[in-house]
Amino acid sequence: MTYVTDIPPAPSELAKEHFAASLAFETDCWDVQDALSKGADFVLLDVRSPALYARGHVPGAINLPHGKITARKMAEWPPETVFVTYCAGPHCNGAARGALRLAELGRPVKLMAGGITGWLDEGFTLASSDAP
Template sequence: MPNAVIAVPPASAREAEARFSDSFRFETDCWDVHDALSRPDPGFVLLDVRGPDLFAAGHVPGAVNLPHGKIVASKLAGWPDETIFVTYCAGPHCNGAARGAVRLARLSRPVKIMVGGLTGWIDEGFALERGQPGD
């Protein structure tokens, strides 16, 4: 009797390549975000889509706090339409990043999710920033 891993055969190599290659259009990881943020122009805006209290307690340095429920056209007016957004939330147990990405996509904004969220950031050993901007 086969185990659960092999009970369903894997996709063909061609299908696997297409599926996994396509995922990079929708997501990025903490390491790549960290590397991009170390440059003068990372090419995207990093959105922490958690609430302000959680943001103040610790967030990715350089992130902008915009809770997913508050992502509306008027809040994005300061950024050109072609601005790429990368959303993150608490971590893999949280769907806030996806909720934010859906709202951005509905507003015709290019978006990716930072997989792993804050948990992934910490797991990579990267530092957090505390407080609100201007504190």
């Protein structure tokens, strides 16, 4: 046996349920980029600080730090609007914090796995708001 198979994989039916459920909570950088290129049916939120957003963000993203996600702010969008949150990357929990705040407000939300790190790893470019 190896470390991989010391614990046997879950039965296929359980694995199916698990992975289907995970896709209800997350999306990936490639799917976000593809959707943005076709006219996304969601709002992409960069939940990092305005300074980090200005240095580089996913094109089309709106900057809304997770601490600023409030019922008053979210009233700008219809209740059925789907939000996708992202932050710096796998080492950052800002996207999860933002997603939690949105869920607490009753808003449909997914997290973009990988964040900025994943975006760059896929070979996609960032937009910048910094003045030259």
